[in-house]
Amino acid sequence: MNWHQATIAETFRELRSSQDGLSSAEATARLSRNGPNIIPEKSGRSLFSMILAQFTDLLIIILLISAIIAAVIGDIEDAIPIIAIVVINAVIGLTQEYRAQQAISALKKMAGQTAVVIRDGLRQDIAAAELVPGDVVLLQAGCVIPADLRLIESARLQIDESALTGESAPVEKAVAPLADPDLMPGDRVNMAWRGTVAVYGRGAGVVIATGTDTELAGIARLLAEGTEQKTPLQIRLAHFGKRLSAGIMVICAILFAAGLLRGEPLVLMLLTSIALAVAAIPEALPAVVTIALALGARKMARRNALIRRLPAVETLGSVTCICTDKTGTLTMNRMTVTEIGINGNRLSPGEIRAVMPKSGSGLPSDKSSLLLLAAALNNDSRPAEEAGAFGDPTEIALANLAQSCNFAVTELEQLFPRIAELPFDSDRKLMTTFHSVESRVVSFTKGSLEAIASRCLPDEAPDAGTIAAAEAMAAQALRTMGFAFRYWEKLPEEIDTATAENGLSFLGVTGVMDPPRPEAAEAVRLCKSAGITPIMITGDHSATATAIAIEVGIMTPDDPPAVIGRELYGLDAGALAELSGKARVYARVAPSQKLEIVKGLQSRGEFVAMTGDGVNDAPALQRAEIGIAMGITGSDVAKGAADMILLDDNFATIVGAIREGRRIYRNILRFITYSLSSNAGTIWLVFLAPFAGLPLPLLPIQILWLNLLCDSLPGLALTAEPATDDLMCKPPIPPQEGIFSNGRGTWIMTYGLLLGIVGLLLQRWGISAGVPWQSMVFTYLVLSRLAIAMLVRSKQPLFKIGLFSNKPLLGAIAVTMLLQAAVLYLPPLQQLFRTESLDRHQMAVVIGAAALILATGELAKILRRSIGKSRA
Missing domain, CATH: 3.40.50.1000 (HAD superfamily/HAD-like)
Known part of the structure; x- marks a missing residue:
């Protein structure tokens, strides 16, 4: 049934109720039949299912398999960090599971906890959960509407429906039926919706819907039906994980077969293939992503x-x-007087020149001061201990206008006490108050400009300029309010609208709106x-x-x-x-x-x-x-x-958050590019060595050390790369863009192949020169990965972005080099990693080989920059 179209009598007949409400027995029966007036919560998943869900991601599964493989081959040191990474990510994921349930719980709290009803012909206070269709509910300013109501009485009742409909101004309620069957909830002025708030006046309504049948419950259902959306990075990493796992299996199978054909020991080739598989996986990726996001979230929190x-x-x-x-x-979200039309001029509040009257000075003679007096005195809003003033938002805006012009409302009310009034009603669209002024009386009238103008003396009516100003305000969606006044020798004996609201002198018009931030x-x-x-x-x-x-x-x-x-x-x-x-x-x-x-x-x-x-x-x-x-x-x-x-x-805070989100996302892509190109270099080197007639260049433990050392500190430091100046001048990264799009795949393969070829040449030279070639290749791969970390920072050359613009990365490079030096020169670590000390000449060759990678990348950037300038 369209309740807003029904008359009050039809509504009571349909609900089998009356102005005296339901009987207690009937209310109890309906409560048993309809259930309590609550919004049920959606039951959450069990703890076990939530934990299990954290381990369904393909990349996480690959990491777990890698950890098991590492443990099987005896590398517990590498297995433990991988498992720790997976556990940390699972804990973080678990904290996000209750979001929808929390939203629905909050909906329950919005409904009034108690309600004032008429039952058995008597006024009673009951729990809002006990309301049933047919109950007659009494409303007054400040109460939360406890159920959906068809209004049967409205005495200047105004309800703030902004939380439900988005309308900023309170809605003045009526009781007459409405003809249009397709009105939106916000246009059904004879209805009151659960969860909204009465801000002015009083009224009564009969309950037409409770619990899950209310408009508010409809929102709860929409929330419960909502599904979690995967982020672009989650989608890209899922695709990446599938492609990576397939590629790893193919490469490792070929390497294993090629090694056996060369006569390498079966166990060595098995361990090397497994180690290479582990090395190919950027196991630090989930941790780096999580830490980067957490640091970004912390930075955003500092920026609100x-x-x-x-x-x-x-x-x-x-x-x-x-x-x-x-x-x-x-x-x-605060109604404000933004314009004033007075004496044919449009003014802002700051342009008004007026002085507050003092005791014994009588009323001021200028219209600006009289208008501010009218705004302050013809006003029923009252201060509250919390959240500013309480009352009609338009009246609050008028009181704030007076206060902003140094007209102290409380002092004025004492100086010119109200002695009578004609309340506002929607038929005449006016409100008048009478005030003592020494031995005389003054009345202030406010309302629609048309109603005010029609009641002014001919010589005191609004001029053409003021009317034009009011029309311009209305065209800009401002709510206009006209003001007038009249002197009286004494308070009229009969205060009626025909007498009190005629013979007025026009003061001005105000334009009220909820202004933009x-x-x-x-x-x-x-x-x-x-x-x-x-x-x-x-x-x-x-x-x-x-x-x-x-x-x-x-x-x-x-x-x-x-x-x-x-x-x-x-x-x-x-x-x-x-x-x-x-x-x-x-x-x-x-x-x-x-x-x-x-x-x-x-x-x-x-x-x-x-x-x-x-x-x-x-x-x-x-x-x-x-x-x-x-x-x-x-x-x-x-x-x-x-x-x-x-x-x-602050809407503007979103812009800063988007900028930070773009910076973090691009830094995550920098890490992925760095990690995959570095890993690709190791894969190419180990994969091509047998085909080049060379022995395996690295031992399994060395491969795992490379991954653990270089993917952690330098990789994490890349997420600290500062934002570029043009970050917010570029379009968003398309959600469908893959990890290998925009040239990243080509870059990864090119520099991975370059690392591998230079490594092969270094290995061949080292074998022919009779030097500790394996330790040299091992160290070269560490240093060349650090060179890659410098290259992925920007498409601009290093001299353009500045060497010291990412100090955490420089620190990470220094620590990585020290740890590699310890592996090369400390006897216990030499024994563990099967390394030999390098003299300064051998180290110079290694550094030169790694520098070749950096120089090649920087030269390519400079050439690309020069070509771009010449085309421009």
């Missing part, structure tokens, strides 16, 4: 971006569009320069959304108009995807539609970040590749569904 799910750090690097809520995200426009501009498309999705009205979008730069006046939520009904997936490619603003959107818009963008290949603070945003936050919630104004539901929380509620 709290990461709830570690992979979200690198996910930011691939974001192609940001779907942002308006209220509290792009705007301040000062830094939002610059943040939007930076997003666009980084190839990221910002899109506004809000439950607010189209005019308001469009005005804010134009002001912050999300859209221009020439762009297609905002898409209204009802226009999305009936669209299939293809039509929605096509619309998603054009629309920049969506208004009057329901929570389920936000989710569908995100899906439509994803179907176009977009990598979506969704920002928001309300309950209405939670399902889309969970569905998006990265959900971003507001930390101050954000609901617990939104935070529970998000991957990242903005601690300062």
Whole structure:
């Protein structure tokens, strides 16, 4: 049934209830039949299943097999670190399992804990969980709506529905039936929704839905149905793991067969093949990725971006569009007077020149001071101990206007006490208050400009300039409020609207809106320069959304108009995807539609970040590749569904977080390039040696040492590479781009082959010269890997980026060289690794061979740079 279309009598008849409420017996029976008014939580997976899930990744499986192989061949020292890496990653993964359950738990907390109802004809306080359809619930300012209600009484009742619909202004409620059957929840003004908050007035409603049948529970279902999205890096590493494992098996099989054909011992070839397989796997990769993400998350937290799910750090690097809520995200979530029309002029609050009257001075004569007096005195908002003022947000904005101009509201109320009033009602759209002024009385009237103007004296009516100013404000989606006053010799005996609200003198008009955050426009501009498309999705009205979008730069006046939520009904997936490619603003959107818009963008290949603070945003936050919630104004539901929380509620913080995410992602790719090219060099060397008629160049333990030493410290130091200046001037990395794309695969194979060939030449020379060739090749591979670490830092030459711009890497190189020196020259380690000491001439040859790798890479960069300049 469309409850908003039904009359109050029809509603009671359908629910078998009345103005006196249900009887206690009937309420008990309905509670037994319908169940409690709660949102059930989705049961989580068992601890065993969560632990098991951490070991299903192919790369993790390969690492575990490698650890077992290392242990079998007696290399416990290499097996232990590999197992430790796997365990650390599993522990980190376990901490992320309760995200959806936490969001649903927060939904339960949003509903009122108690409710005031009429049962047996009497007023009673009951637990909100005991509400049933047909209960009559009494409402007053400050209460959380405990169930979905069809309103039956409204005395200036206003409800803040921003958490559910996204509309910034409280909704003034009515009780009359509505004709349109397809109204969005935010337009059904005769309904009150569970989890929203009454902020003004009082009212009553009959319960039409409880528990899982409420609008709020619908969001809980969307959250429960949400699935975890794999990040770009997780997808790429999964593909990489499959290709790597296949390649390793082929190479090791060929090497094993070639060695046997050369007459090498069976056991030696078996151990070498196994060692090479272990060496080919970048076992430090999961640890490096985890540490890089953790350090990035720590850095982001210092900049007010709290990461709830570690992979979200690198996910930011691939974001192609940001779907942002308006209220509290792009705007301040605080109604504010931004313009004033007075004496035919449009002024900002800072341009008003007025002086607060003092005791005994009477009323001021200038309109600016009188307007501020009217804003302060014709006002029912009241200070609260927490969170600023309490009351109607527009009245709070007017009181703040007075305060900002040094008109102390509390002092003015004592100086000009209110002695009578005509409350606001939606029919006449006016409110009037009467105040003592020494021996006289003054009345201040506020309301719609049209209603005010029609009640002013002909010579005191608003002039053409003020009317034009008000029309311009309305065109910019500001809520206009007119003010007038009248002197009285004494308080009228009969205070009625016909007498008290006529013969007025016009003062001015105010324009009220929820203004954009000062830094939002610059943040939007930076997003666009980084190839990221910002899109506004809000439950607010189209005019308001469009005005804010134009002001912050999300859209221009020439762009297609905002898409209204009802226009999305009936669209299939293809039509929605096509619309998603054009629309920049969506208004009057329901929570389920936000989710569908995100899906439509994803179907176009977009990598979506969704920002928001309300309950209405939670399902889309969970569905998006990265959900971003507001930390101050954000609901617990939104935070529970998000991957990242903005601690300062600042949209601009997202830009810094994206920049950091891009830096970390590129550094992870640097490590992968470094590790794979270095490992490829070892593989080429060991693989080609038998075919070149040379003995095996390395022993199994030396191969494992190379991997353990060079993939750890230098690899981790590469993740500290600072961001380049043009990082936010480049488009996002396409989510479908693979690890070997963009020339990385060619680079890895080229430099891996170069390392292998130089190593073979060094081995051949060492054998013919009768020097300790194996120790020389062993050390050459360590030093050449360090050269590769310097090369992968940037496509720019070393002299361009600066040798000391990554000091952690220089430190890691120094420590690595010292450890290798210990392996070469300390007798206990010589015995373990089967090495011999190298004299200075032999070491010079080794350093020269490694320097050849560095020089070749740097020369290639310089040539590429020169060619690029000549073409430009």
